[in-house]
Amino acid sequence: MHLPWLNPGDPFPEASQAWDARQPAPGLLAAGGALDVESLHRAYSSGIFPWFSEGQPILWWSTDPRMVLFTEEFRLHRSLRKTLANFVRDPRCELRFDSAFDEVVRACATSARAGQSGTWIVPAMLKAYRAFHEAGHVHSVETWVDGQLQGGLYCVAIGRAVFGESMFTRAPDASKIALAGLVAFCRAQGIPMIDCQQNTRHLASLGAREIARSEFVAHVAQASVLPAARWEFDPVYWRELLPPPTHV
Structure with missing residues (x-):
């Protein structure tokens, strides 16, 4: 269950690559990256959103169904x-x-x-x-x-x-x-x-x-x-x- 790690500025994986229902966190797509305006714009424009708790890295999601x-x-x-x-x-x-x-x-x-x-x-x-x-x-x-x-x-x-x-x-x-x-x-x-x-x-x-x-x-x-x-x-x-x- 490999989860891609993003460096700031890296492209996001395709939303279709998010974990499915057989995996522990369905919809989880990637971790890391940055929360700058450009990254957020690219994410939302691709159907991806950030969601994480204090102490966690940035986690990016694209749930299916939506x-x-x-x-x-x-x-x-x-x-x-x-x-x-x-x-x-x-x-x-x-x-x-x-x-x-x-x-x-x-x-x-x-x-x-x-x-x-x-x-x-x-x-x-x-x-x-x-x-x-x-x-x-x-x-x-x-x-x-x-x-x-x-x-x-x-x-x-x-x-x-x-x-x-x-x-x-x-x-x-x-x-x-x-x-x-x-x-x-x-x-x-x-x-x-x-x-x-x-x-x-x-x-x-x-x-x-x-x-x-x-x-x-x-x-x-x-x-x-x-x-x-x-x-x-x-x-x-x-x-x-x-x-x-x-x-x-």
Whole structure:
């Protein structure tokens, strides 16, 4: 079970070479390398992402199957629809992009992934994604109520390929509102898919599903070379999820 070791600047192996289900860490592709902007750009553009814990080397993954959310398949359940409608109507509430990026990522770092006792957003990752954000490829989606940040998420965006990374919440449904805002934005911008990386019950309940890695990599190859969207949230985008009532 040889795992390729990368020196900084080395090319990544093909995503299809990642360990399969017969091996101890399915989806693991390589170790080492660097977390500079160029390496992260090459990785995401190839369907590869970093994920490791404190004390480990940089580990690179490309899971098969891949969990994705097709934006047209987003499930806005009745209770969330009501919550979202109230949020949109309330002048104290606002969805923002990139106004508190550092706070969002730090908040995500304190929220362990399901089944884990620690965080994968280690200091090296915080530094790397800050630089990637400054290069224009990482964005925060933020739920604000009464001038307070109540929840959000951050995502990588290369061209029209969007990769969800992590989310947090400080109030009921605040992270779901942020995800709904990202979905509305993506629909308005013609972005059909949001990468979710790994399967969780929570994501599945919102409409995410698994697809073959080959299908995902092909999508990313096409979408990542398209012109980037303008990452500004216009409240009119909520119409993608909450169309105005029809009057007869």
